[in-house]
Amino acid sequence: MAHGTGNSRRTGIAVFVALLLLTAVTVLVSYVDLGLWNAVVALLIASVKASLVALFFMHLKGESRLVWGFALVPVLFLALILLGTLSDTLLR
Amino acid sequence: MSGHSGEHADPAVAFESAKLGVWTFLATEVLLFGALFTAYTVFRMKYPELFRAEHAKLDRVLGAVNTVVLITSSLMVVFGVDAIKRGKARLFEACFGATILLAAVFLCIKYLEYTAKFHHGIYPRTNLFFSIYFMLTGLHGIHVLLGMGLLSYVIILSRRGRFSASYYTPAEMSGLYWHFVDLVWIYLFPLLYLIG
Numbered sequence: 001m002a003h004g005t006g007n008s009r010r011t012g013i014a015v016f017v018a019l020l021l022l023t024a025v026t027v028l029v030s031y032v033d034l035g036l037w038n039a040v041v042a043l044l045i046a047s048v049k050a051s052l053v054a055l056f057f058m059h060l061k062g063e064s065r066l067v068w069g070f071a072l073v074p075v076l077f078l079a080l081i082l083l084g085t086l087s088d089t090l091l092r
Numbered sequence: 093m094s095g096h097s098g099e100h101a102d103p104a105v106a107f108e109s110a111k112l113g114v115w116t117f118l119a120t121e122v123l124l125f126g127a128l129f130t131a132y133t134v135f136r137m138k139y140p141e142l143f144r145a146e147h148a149k150l151d152r153v154l155g156a157v158n159t160v161v162l163i164t165s166s167l168m169v170v171f172g173v174d175a176i177k178r179g180k181a182r183l184f185e186a187c188f189g190a191t192i193l194l195a196a197v198f199l200c201i202k203y204l205e206y207t208a209k210f211h212h213g214i215y216p217r218t219n220l221f222f223s224i225y226f227m228l229t230g231l232h233g234i235h236v237l238l239g240m241g242l243l244s245y246v247i248i249l250s251r252r253g254r255f256s257a258s259y260y261t262p263a264e265m266s267g268l269y270w271h272f273v274d275l276v277w278i279y280l281f282p283l284l285y286l287i288g
Contacts, residue, residue: 058275
């Protein structure tokens, strides 16, 4: 149980500002027609934002391998579900 | 989570196991939302024109405002947990209170969006896009509501003097849940409002 410091508040504000900037970027990009790339850019930015929230707000950065396993295994399963479903619906 | 540190032989072990419990719960949540995200992906690939036309009916400014509201609420949780780690219970309660207030703002905006859609004759049964839109945002809204209840409960515990700089497990764990609710919206916003 690490004790709170001014440092954790500073990190919080830095991550908060980064999340706001990325939100602005993803909204602005959505007004430009890039075809398929709109989806790619939006998902990429969302994933960077989600990673920031998980790493810093949810403290994953300083966690043990056990917690990392608990965090990543469901993401892996979600990828499997998506892959399995799409390979069925797209190739039918 | 409801146990007091005094009931355990080793508070550090109790804290770690509570944390693993929350991450296990969040794993089931990823798969719950994941099933709907999979439905979204399948239908978006099958009917790209429908999704492109229908998603334009959503107000992306309101969606962006709600994104900022949730991100700010997460920062308040960070400040709150930091405060209780320093033993500042009143500051902690103020921060989590601000989170609940922002959650209420989020739901009010969501309510305005829903009623605007109903006013234009758009319902969950209207088409596949709006079925998925109402399912995903509705399920997320329920999570926001549950989060408000959970954070209120933790504030009540704090008012009763249950937390200190050496014991604040429920505060940290409910914060973990709240960040996850924020994380889900981070994906919902672009998928529904920006790229349809």
